[in-house]
Amino acid sequence: MVETLARQRCCMSAQEICDASAKRGGRVGIASVYRALELLEGEGLVQRVEVGQGGARYEPVVPGGEHHHHAVCERCGRLTPFEDPALERAIHRLGSRLGHEIRAHDVLIKGECGRCMRARG
Amino acid sequence: MVETLARQRCCMSAQEICDASAKRGGRVGIASVYRALELLEGEGLVQRVEVGQGGARYEPVVPGGEHHHHAVCERCGRLTPFEDPALERAIHRLGSRLGHEIRAHDVLIKGECGRCMRARG
DNA sequence: GTACTTGCAAATACTTTGCAGGTAT
């Protein structure tokens, strides 16, 4: 059941995970969702993403695989995932220069999304 | 007085700003701090930084000047600011590729800080 | 006085914890 939670692709809030699980038959309390997320995050299977809209979101970590970041639209709130090798390279190069381990990193871009730009000016 | 808040250099929590202001004579309620931060953030004079430790932090934005990001130590919680031109370049290049405006961006590095690495293994 | 700002206290939102009941071993 804990597995069910992490099966969603995109990042979701704890509440969304709870609701989504409920819809597919598995009734879960919000407390259990948080408890499961805490465990999964500890195992490195889920990562917490903060998009500055009150409330964290969580998304599964693909074990050895792709790695993306998020762009959040300041107008509609839509979250767009993206990946960029040059960005990753820049961050990993930082490791040697900085006297700080880079166990994980997160990049958040804020601005208007393409959809809103097209819809308005 | 609103100015007093943003005069601190590093990023602080709302509560820290409140306490710091109180110490230098200006008694401010936490509510006013949040109200001022909201305004200043709207004006682009202050930016909210989320380091995933429950509670946002805020720091003044140097108008045309330097721009840094943060590395947070997973062991001691210490926050280390850093800047990296290559990283900035990578992000700005992203702008053209991504169908998303880049009005602001944030990079957070998580890992053990130099001090902790030296103190332990 | 009218308009605006402020701090306090109450209200909210999100997350964590205590606990009693249920399941597995």
Place this chain on the structure above:
DNA sequence: ATACCTGCAAAGTATTTGCAAGTAC
């Protein structure tokens, strides 16, 4: 029976809002 997992409800923290009082014009 023991150990573990669960949901509910209570407790906590962070942030926002309502409001009456204070200040500026």
